[in-house]
Amino acid sequence: xxxxxxxxxxxxxxxxxxxxxxxxxxxxxxxxxxxxxxxxxxxxxxxxxxxxxxxxxxxxxxxxxxxxxxxxxxxxxxxxxxxxxxxxxxxxxxxxxxxxxxxxxxxxxxxxxxxxxxxxxxxxxxxxxxxxxxxxxxxxxxxxxxxxxxxxxxxxxxxxxxxxxxxxxxxxxxxxxxxxxxxxxxxxxxxxxxxxxxxxxxxxxxxxxxxxxxxxxxxxxxxxxxxxxxxxxxxxxxxxxxxxxxxxxxxxxxxxxxxxxxxxxxxxxxxxxxxxxxxxxxxxxxxxxxxxxxxxxxxxxxxxx
Numbered sequence: 001x002x003x004x005x006x007x008x009x010x011x012x013x014x015x016x017x018x019x020x021x022x023x024x025x026x027x028x029x030x031x032x033x034x035x036x037x038x039x040x041x042x043x044x045x046x047x048x049x050x051x052x053x054x055x056x057x058x059x060x061x062x063x064x065x066x067x068x069x070x071x072x073x074x075x076x077x078x079x080x081x082x083x084x085x086x087x088x089x090x091x092x093x094x095x096x097x098x099x100x101x102x103x104x105x106x107x108x109x110x111x112x113x114x115x116x117x118x119x120x121x122x123x124x125x126x127x128x129x130x131x132x133x134x135x136x137x138x139x140x141x142x143x144x145x146x147x148x149x150x151x152x153x154x155x156x157x158x159x160x161x162x163x164x165x166x167x168x169x170x171x172x173x174x175x176x177x178x179x180x181x182x183x184x185x186x187x188x189x190x191x192x193x194x195x196x197x198x199x200x201x202x203x204x205x206x207x208x209x210x211x212x213x214x215x216x217x218x219x220x221x222x223x224x225x226x227x228x229x230x231x232x233x234x235x236x237x238x239x240x241x242x243x244x245x246x247x248x249x250x251x252x253x254x255x256x257x258x259x260x261x262x263x264x265x266x267x268x269x270x271x272x273x274x275x276x277x278x279x280x281x282x283x284x285x286x287x288x289x290x291x292x293x294x295x296x297x298x299x300x301x302x303x304x305x
Contacts, residue, residue, distance in 0.1 A: 010283075010289065011225075011289070012225070012227040012236075012284065012285065012286040012288075012289045013106035013111075013114055013118075013227070013284035013285075014106075014114055014117075014118035014227060014228045014229060014284075015111070015226075015228065016111035016114070016115050017112060017115035017119065018078070018079050018112040018115075019075055019076035019077065019078055019084065019112075019115075019116060019119070020076050020077040020078075021075075021076040022035075022074070022076055022077050025074065025077075025083075025145065026074060026144045026145035026147050027144055027145075032069060032074065032145050033069060035077075035083040036063065036067075036069040036072070036074075036083070036085070038082075038083055039062075040080075040081065040083070041062070041063050041082060041083040041084075041085060042060040042061060042062065042063070042078075042082050042083070042084055042085070043061045043062070043063050043064075043067075043072075043084075043085050043086070043087060044058060044059075044060055044075065044084055044085065044086045044116065044120050045059040045060070045061055046087070046121070046124065048089075048092055049092060049102065049121050049124060049125060050099065050101050050102055051101070051102060051105040051109075051117045051121075053105060053108050053109055056108060056110075057109055057110070057113060058105075058109055058113045058116065058117060060082075060084070063085065067087075069145075070141075070142060071087060071088055072085040072086060072087055072088060072146060073085065073086050073088060073120075073123050073124070073145060073147065074145035075116060075119055075120055075123075078116075086120040086123065086124055087124075088124060088128075088142060088146060089124065089127075089128055090128060090131065091128065092124075092125070092128045097231070098231040102121070102231075103284065106283075106284040107283075115228070117230075118228055118229075118230035119228075119230070121230040121231075122160065122162075122228075122232060122233040123146060123147075123160055125230075125232045125233065126160045126161060126232070126233060127146065129232075130158060130161075131149075133151035133153065133154060133156055133158070134156075134158065135151065135154050136151060136153050136154040136156070138151050138152060138153035138154065139151075139152060140152070140158060143157070147159070147160065148160070160233065161233060162228075162233050162234065162235050163195060163233065163234045163235070164195070164196040164202075164234070164235050165193055165196065165229070165234045165236050165237065166193065166194060166195075166196055166202060166205045166206045166209060166237050166239060167191050167192070167193035167236050167237065167238050167239070167286060167287055167290065168191055168192060168193070168206045168209070168210060168218075168221075168238070168239040168240065168241055169239075169240045169290060169291070169294055170192075170210055170214070170216050170218050170240075170241055170242075170243045171240055171241070171242055171243065171294070172242075172243040172244070172245075172260060173246075174262060174263060174298060175246070175260040175261055175262045175263075176191075176240075176260070176261055176266065176291070176294060177192065177214060177216065177243070177248075177258060177259075177260055177261075178191070178258060178259060178260075178261050178278055179191075179192050179213070179214065179250075179255045179256075179257070179258035180255070180257050180258070180278075181254070181255065181256060182256045184256070185279065187278055187279040188279045188281075189258075189259075189261075189269075189278035189279065190280075190281045190285070190287040191238075191281075191287040191290055191291070192210060192213050192258075193209070193236070193287075194208075194209035194213065196237075202237055202239065203221040206221045206239050207219070207221065207241070210241065212251060212254075213250070213251050213254050213255050214249070214250055214251075214255065214258055215247065215248055215249025215250065215251075216243050216245070216246075216247075216248065217243065217244070217245065218241035218242060219241065219242055219244075220241060220242040221239050221240075221241040222240055222241070223237065223238075223239050224238045224239060224240055224290055224293050225286065225289060225290070225293070226238065227286035227289075229286075236286045238286050238287070238289070238290040238293075240290070240293075240294060246260055259277075261277055263295055263298050265277040265278070266280075266291055266294070266295050267295055269291075270288070270291060270292060270295065
């Protein structure tokens with residue numbers, strides 16, 4: 001932090017990558033082959049889509065002697081100058097949803113390794129589910145070190161998909177809007193969220209989602225931070241917006257309950273105090289960091305009140 005900036009230094013899970021993605025290697029077959037043949041090259045071990053952890057770190061193994069570069073994706077070069085690969089698979093079975101094991105990795109290994117796992121999971125998942133061309137239906141093959149797929153019939157090239165999602169707090173006179181979805185654990189509340197639609201700006205998506213889900217008109221949208229979310233592959237775009245009216249009209253199909261919470265309540269929730277007005281999102285979620293960011297911004301005014 002610099003000067004009077006009181007924003008939290010922590011980053012959300014799956015951010016903080018230290019890998020060099022070496023695009024110049026991906027697109028050069030000779031450099032790619034040399035990286036794959038490098039004795040320092042390592043395979044990030046995955047159990048399907050699940051991480052494999054040992055002694056507080058992800059497991060990295062030497063590449064097998066009979067391994068083929070075409071069966072792998074080059075994740076990048078790590079700070080130790082080692083090329084890091086993940087093996088591609090054609091069938092992941094039914095277990096594609098995030099599990100307690102995949103979520104808990106954020107508490108077990110360093111942040112940059114969590115980010116490495118998130119990248120690998122997103123790519124392996126995408127390859128397994130996009131083996132056919134969306135233009136002509138023919139089979140596709142990995143190219144560019146696993147960072148795209150190309151159709152052998154029509155030549156169309158397809159790239160890994162990332163879905164942008166806005167996640168936002170509406171602020172009204174020192175309070176923020178907290179909501180909960182159906183099926184969440186009792187007492188759990190978070191920021192509202194929704195996918196950015198074609199033809200929308202981030203600001204427009206924030207305003208639309210806030211109005212659709214809570215009936216709240218917002219303006220002055222400001223970006224705070226983002227989080228790559230590998231379940232399967234989204235970019236969470238965290239924002240704060242201003243509301244001039246606190247009247248709520250909830251979309252009952254999306255939101256089970258919502259309420260406006262002041263800084264004292266948010267502080268109690270983040271501190272997990274007994275009697276807090278809600279249970280905060282877990283530390284791995286960008287929503288928790290968004291709440292902490294808002295609280296750091298309002299804390300001076302709140303403290304002097």
